[in-house]
Every structure is written in C-alpha cells, then in structure tokens.
Amino acid sequence: MLEKTAPVVFQCAICFDDFPEDAVARADGCTHSFCRQCLREYATSKINDRRFPIFCPVCVTEKDRQERGVVNEIVIQQIGISDEDYQIFEELQLTSFCIFLHCRRCKNTMFVDRQELQETKIIVCPLPRCQYTWCQACQQEVEVGGAQHSCDGSSELQYLMEKQGWKPCPGCRTPVQKSEGCNHMTCITPACNVHFCYTDGLMITKGGTRTEIGNAITAHYNKCALFDVV
Structure with missing residues (x-):
C-alpha cells in the first residue's frame, strides 16, 4: 500500500497564506517566497510609481542585507502583469541604461x-x-x-x-593686433603700462619716465627691426 505524501507548501511572505510549491514566485537573487498574486500586486504598484529596479519587498526591510533580490524581467513574465504595465516596465528598464538626449x-x-x-x-x-x-x-x-x-x-x-598672428602683451597677456606702423607696442590696458616689441613679443620696459622709455626702445631696436620691411 502506497503511503500518501503530504503536498509541499510554502507561506507567502506578504499575505502569510499557504500555497503549493508550484505556485511560488521569488525575486532573482534571494530565497523569499511569495504567491504570484501578492508579488504581482507589489510589482505593479512599483511600476505605477515608476520605481526601478524593483527589489524584493522583504529584502528592503533587512537593514544589514548587502545584496537584494530583484524582480527582473524573467520574474515579471512569470507572475504576469498587464500589457500597459509591461510597457512601462520596459521603459523603466531602458532608462536605467539610457538617458534622453535633446x-x-x-x-x-x-x-x-x-x-x-x-x-x-x-x-x-x-x-x-x-x-x-x-x-x-x-x-x-x-x-x-x-x-x-x-x-x-x-x-x-x-x-x-x-x-x-596676434601677440599677447607680455605684462597682462591682453591680445594685441598690429594694423600698421612700427613694431613698438604700448599696452592700453589700464595700470599695465608695458612697452613691448610686436616682432619678438618681448617686453621693452614697464613704465618709467619719457627718457627711460626712449632709451629702452632705442636699446631694443638696435638689435631688432622697428619697421617691417616688405
């Protein structure tokens, strides 16, 4: 005479009712068991709230837990949700890896x-x-x-x-463009007072009396061209 074997059951972690083992639903990455209806309702509420990823409802209550179970696409297909909610779920999946660019x-x-x-x-x-x-x-x-x-x-x-071909003032770095005339430049930036050569970009002198400036200009252009020869 064959002995009767008691059916294997589990208790849903949400509604606490007992169900046969073949009706179990579990999030990927954990062992918490749920009936499909409870996990479906939970997942649907998260989808409607635009929450992603959808974590196991028990895992999120365990503060010391490092890895949480996830209600992924495979689980979603197992528990069954409406076409409208599935479309939202796919959009949430997409936006987790992609972003809108305008x-x-x-x-x-x-x-x-x-x-x-x-x-x-x-x-x-x-x-x-x-x-x-x-x-x-x-x-x-x-x-x-x-x-x-x-x-x-x-x-x-x-x-x-x-x-x-512009040159920066060697004192304040203000860009200078020579339109015509000699290569002796005087920076017009307030408080700069730098005289420099447009040919080599070197400073001739910074401020001084008219005589000191004249002597510095003469000394520089004794070895540099004051005018460009065309």
Missing part, C-alpha cells in the same frame, strides 16, 4: 547610453543629418576641425591668436 539644432530627442554620455565631454548629435556638436559642461557649440574646446574660451582664443 539636440537644440535639429530639435530631436533620442535615447543614448547613460554611461557613455557620462564619460563624454564633447557630444555629437547621433542623427546623421545633423551631427551638431556641443560641450556637455558649458553647453556651448564646438567647432569641428577648429581649436580644442575650452569652456572659458582660452584654447579658442589661443588658436585665433596663432592663426591671425
């Missing part, structure tokens, strides 16, 4: 990889017909093929000075 030139918004965007300083619109480029830190447009971008404009200014 291009102000083409006015389009698209998903991009979150980690890749966080590690990128210069952003290029991924749409082939746009390719607008800007700095993530200061949001300024970056010229492709131009100077290396700097948020304060220092690199762009240095690039422009080299391209145009």
Whole structure:
C-alpha cells in the first residue's frame, strides 16, 4: 500500500497564506517566497510609481542585507502583469541604461547610453543629418576641425591668436593686433603700462619716465627691426 505524501507548501511572505510549491514566485537573487498574486500586486504598484529596479519587498526591510533580490524581467513574465504595465516596465528598464538626449539644432530627442554620455565631454548629435556638436559642461557649440574646446574660451582664443598672428602683451597677456606702423607696442590696458616689441613679443620696459622709455626702445631696436620691411 502506497503511503500518501503530504503536498509541499510554502507561506507567502506578504499575505502569510499557504500555497503549493508550484505556485511560488521569488525575486532573482534571494530565497523569499511569495504567491504570484501578492508579488504581482507589489510589482505593479512599483511600476505605477515608476520605481526601478524593483527589489524584493522583504529584502528592503533587512537593514544589514548587502545584496537584494530583484524582480527582473524573467520574474515579471512569470507572475504576469498587464500589457500597459509591461510597457512601462520596459521603459523603466531602458532608462536605467539610457538617458534622453535633446539636440537644440535639429530639435530631436533620442535615447543614448547613460554611461557613455557620462564619460563624454564633447557630444555629437547621433542623427546623421545633423551631427551638431556641443560641450556637455558649458553647453556651448564646438567647432569641428577648429581649436580644442575650452569652456572659458582660452584654447579658442589661443588658436585665433596663432592663426591671425596676434601677440599677447607680455605684462597682462591682453591680445594685441598690429594694423600698421612700427613694431613698438604700448599696452592700453589700464595700470599695465608695458612697452613691448610686436616682432619678438618681448617686453621693452614697464613704465618709467619719457627718457627711460626712449632709451629702452632705442636699446631694443638696435638689435631688432622697428619697421617691417616688405
């Protein structure tokens, strides 16, 4: 005569009712057991609250627990939720790895990889017909093929000075462009009073009497060209 075997049951950690083992639902990464209805209602409430990831409701109450069980996509499919809630769940999954990026030139918004965007300083619109480029830190447009971008404009200014042949005042570093005349420059920045040579960029003198300035200019241009010879 065959002995009767008692059915294996478990107690749901939410409603505390007993259920047969084949009706169990568990979050991935832990051993807490739930009936499918309770875990479905719990997951649905988190989805409607736009909470992601969805952790095991028991794990979150255990303060000393390092790793928490997660109601992932496989568990969601096992417990069954509505199509509308599943669509929200998929969007939450996507946004956990991606982030919305808005291009102000083409006015389009698209998903991009979150980690890749966080590690990128210069952003290029991924749409082939746009390719607008800007700095993530200061949001300024970056010229492709131009100077290396700097948020304060220092690199762009240095690039422009080299391209145009401008010279910085050796005293205050103010950019100076010679339009005509001799190579003796006098900085017009207040309180600078530096006289310098536009040819070699060297300081001739800083302030002084008219005689001292004249002597310094004469001494410099005894070995440097005061006028450019064309």
